[in-house]
Amino acid sequence: MVRAPDTDVGLYRTVRLIRRFEERAVELVRSGDIVGGIHPYTGQEAVAAGVCAALRDDDMITSTHRGHGHVLAKGADPARTLAELTGRATGLNRGRGGSMHAADFRLGILGANAIVGANGAITAGAAWVARQEGGDQVAVSFFGDGAVNQGVLLEAMNLAALWRLPVLFVCENNGYATTLTVADAVAGTITGRGAAFGIPAVTVDGMDPRTVLGAAREAVDRARAGGGPSLIECLTYRFDAHHTWEHRAGVRYRDDDEVRSGRERDPVVIQGTRLTDGERERVDAEIESTMDSAVAFALDSPHPDPAGALDYLYATGMRARPGGGW
Amino acid sequence: MPWLSYQKALNRALADELARDPAVFVLGEDVRVAVSNVTAGLFKRFGPDRVLDAPLSEQAFTSFATGAALTGRRPVVEFQIPSLLYLVFEQIANQAHKFSLMTGGQARVPVTYLVPGSGSRTGWAGQHSDHPYALFAHAGVKTVVPATPEDAYGLLTTAIRDDDPVVVFAPAAALGVRVDIDYDELGPVPLGVGRVHREGGDVTVVAIGHLVHDALAVAEELSGDVSVEVFDPRTAYPFDWDGLAASVARTGRLVVFDDSNRMCGIAAEVIATAAERLDLLAPPARVTRPDGAVVPFALGLDHAVQPDRGRLTTAIQKVLKY
Numbered sequence: 001m002v003r004a005p006d007t008d009v010g011l012y013r014t015v016r017l018i019r020r021f022e023e024r025a026v027e028l029v030r031s032g033d034i035v036g037g038i039h040p041y042t043g044q045e046a047v048a049a050g051v052c053a054a055l056r057d058d059d060m061i062t063s064t065h066r067g068h069g070h071v072l073a074k075g076a077d078p079a080r081t082l083a084e085l086t087g088r089a090t091g092l093n094r095g096r097g098g099s100m101h102a103a104d105f106r107l108g109i110l111g112a113n114a115i116v117g118a119n120g121a122i123t124a125g126a127a128w129v130a131r132q133e134g135g136d137q138v139a140v141s142f143f144g145d146g147a148v149n150q151g152v153l154l155e156a157m158n159l160a161a162l163w164r165l166p167v168l169f170v171c172e173n174n175g176y177a178t179t180l181t182v183a184d185a186v187a188g189t190i191t192g193r194g195a196a197f198g199i200p201a202v203t204v205d206g207m208d209p210r211t212v213l214g215a216a217r218e219a220v221d222r223a224r225a226g227g228g229p230s231l232i233e234c235l236t237y238r239f240d241a242h243h244t245w246e247h248r249a250g251v252r253y254r255d256d257d258e259v260r261s262g263r264e265r266d267p268v269v270i271q272g273t274r275l276t277d278g279e280r281e282r283v284d285a286e287i288e289s290t291m292d293s294a295v296a297f298a299l300d301s302p303h304p305d306p307a308g309a310l311d312y313l314y315a316t317g318m319r320a321r322p323g324g325g326w
Numbered sequence: 327m328p329w330l331s332y333q334k335a336l337n338r339a340l341a342d343e344l345a346r347d348p349a350v351f352v353l354g355e356d357v358r359v360a361v362s363n364v365t366a367g368l369f370k371r372f373g374p375d376r377v378l379d380a381p382l383s384e385q386a387f388t389s390f391a392t393g394a395a396l397t398g399r400r401p402v403v404e405f406q407i408p409s410l411l412y413l414v415f416e417q418i419a420n421q422a423h424k425f426s427l428m429t430g431g432q433a434r435v436p437v438t439y440l441v442p443g444s445g446s447r448t449g450w451a452g453q454h455s456d457h458p459y460a461l462f463a464h465a466g467v468k469t470v471v472p473a474t475p476e477d478a479y480g481l482l483t484t485a486i487r488d489d490d491p492v493v494v495f496a497p498a499a500a501l502g503v504r505v506d507i508d509y510d511e512l513g514p515v516p517l518g519v520g521r522v523h524r525e526g527g528d529v530t531v532v533a534i535g536h537l538v539h540d541a542l543a544v545a546e547e548l549s550g551d552v553s554v555e556v557f558d559p560r561t562a563y564p565f566d567w568d569g570l571a572a573s574v575a576r577t578g579r580l581v582v583f584d585d586s587n588r589m590c591g592i593a594a595e596v597i598a599t600a601a602e603r604l605d606l607l608a609p610p611a612r613v614t615r616p617d618g619a620v621v622p623f624a625l626g627l628d629h630a631v632q633p634d635r636g637r638l639t640t641a642i643q644k645v646l647k648y
């Protein structure tokens with residue numbers, strides 16, 4: 001796949017890949033091949049695609065519990081990502097991380113993180129090192145609207161602003177933290193959190209990949225030039241459940257009208273209309289074949305050997321005592 | 327030979343590692359002017375890129391260190407109060423510690439967390455006097471509690487060079503300990519290797535941190551009647567089980583002297599393992615803080631919850647009755 005992610009075709013390819021990846025992943029949850037379920041990214045593809053299209057290969061990202069889109073947009077191999085979700089030895093994390101911890105350090109993907117708001121400070125540390133080494137890489141921290149009430153994230157914003165670190169704080173405001181609305185959770189505004197630290201903060205349409213790309217470019221340029229961090233609030237909508245667990249649990253917190261109107265603006269459709277029919281069909285076919293082989297690769301891959309359950313617990317190779325017997 | 331204090335040993339280890347490895351940096355509160363004394367002179371010598379004063383944002387600067395470690399640095403994070411480790415338990419136990427396994431070995435997080443002044447500081451009351459090394463040992467984070475200046479130097483050095491997160495507890499009650507030592511003899515001390523400070527044939531006292539010195543004093547006091555072996559594990563986790571087994575093989579009796587709370591403390595684990603693995607001539611005993619101790623302010627109350635020499639003496643005598 002040619003990497004020109006910031007063109008219209010490139011943006012479409014990314015949003016389409018993420019969409020089809022998530023749809024196939026949900027099928028694999030239903031079939032029992034993915035245990036534990038996933039947090040589908042469906043509907044929010046424009047954010048990952050737009051932001052990552054503004055990045056270079058040597059830039060870094062950290063992600064969240066809803067992280068497949070970010071990881072794929074930063075270039076992770078869909079087959080190895082799916083192998084991770086299905087807990088296979090060939091997965092990005094050798095089956096040790098799963099959906100919420102996918103990482104590929106060679107691609108600057110410093111890990112998805114399952115603790116809401118936890119990744120901002122980690123991102124700041126990585127950005128500081130880049131600066132110290134004289135590089136101009138930037139580091140992106142993706143997080144949801146739920147994270148803006150986490151103290152550690154606000155502390156991280158303070159550090160990043162204080163030390164003028166090349167960090168992009170990207171808030172995906174999908175309106176909900178699980179079932180809790182932003183109106184019920186956020187006093188003041190999300191951009192106001194950035195403004196409090198003197199961090200330039202904008203709110204953009206997070207359903208349009210081009211718009212997100214434009215905002216990300218501006219922030220990335222500023223960060224590379226030594227201008228410090230930015231906060232981008234992307235207004236978006238989660239098309240699917242908070243977590244696939246919800247498909248069966250049937251909790252009600254969004255009425256059908258809201259979901260219907262929320263899904264009306266679809267990032268894949270919005271970006272798709274910018275391509276000719278021929279271009280779009282070519283990309284769609286390409287993605288179908290990518291996903292077919294990704295699913296086949298994942299399901300044909302070996303499960304990790306239970307004897308190695310605690311491999312990698314210590315980077316030094318130190319072995320922990322087993323849980324029973326001498 | 328020159329005198330080396332425990333505090334100076336920590337300072338020297340930091341300075342030597344900063345000089346040896348450009349990846350090392352120190353981060354914490356008031357570390358430039360060295361309020362804890364442990365970072366004295368480092369800012370002047372190594373400058374602002376290696377010695378960073380952080381705002382009072384323990385959670386953020388602890389995970390900042392994780393991010394720096396993931397991208398090649400070896401941060402040393404200093405904490406002013408042992409109980410600040412509760413604030414950052416998530417950042418250490420749930421983030422830094424888990425990256426290696428969760429990423430399938432892609433990541434390493436070589437951060438050292440240094441607490442210069444852990445345990446009771448006499449008169450600092452409930453929120454400044456904890457000694458939570460057992461908590462980190464329980465979580466599987468490498469945890470060291472050096473007793474002597476030379477081990478403080480050696481273990482801090484090793485912690486910094488180790489590719490995993492390591493918590494270094496420097497007991498407040500040990501900071502003033504001094505040894506007469508040739509500086510050339512200072513060097514790294516491996517994790518998980520204990521040290522017999524005094525050989526004996528009747529009973530093994532496992533003592534941790536500053537309690538090593540109290541154990542040695544008691545051993546000396548009792549030396550007319552009992553031959554006490556003092557075994558200092560030096561690292562709470564990984565624990566030197568082979569060293570313990572060798573000592574108990576010589577003595578057949580065991581007392582553990584541990585500044586943790588009794589419930590799930592290090593002493594509890596040592597005794598459980600001894601019961602599973604070792605041949606004991608008598609039921610073992612432990613001297614610890616009480617269950618769920620909150621250190622009270624008034625001096626007499628503070629002392630009443632500390633494991634002390636009197637209680638150790640009683641425990642030794644009881645174990646020897648069998």
Ligand SMILES: Cc1ncc(C[n+]2csc(CCOP(=O)(O)OP(=O)(O)O)c2C)c(N)n1
Binds near residue numbers: 039066114117145178
């Ligand atoms: C600190 C923390 N609290 C609670 C949870 C449980 N939890 C997981 S996702 C989530 C909602 C997060 O909402 P948001 O940040 O808006 O992200 P979204 O799920 O909408 O993408 C919650 C409460 C968690 N993982 N971490």
Ligand SMILES: [Mg+2]
Binds near residue numbers: 144145174175
């Ligand atoms: Mg949300």
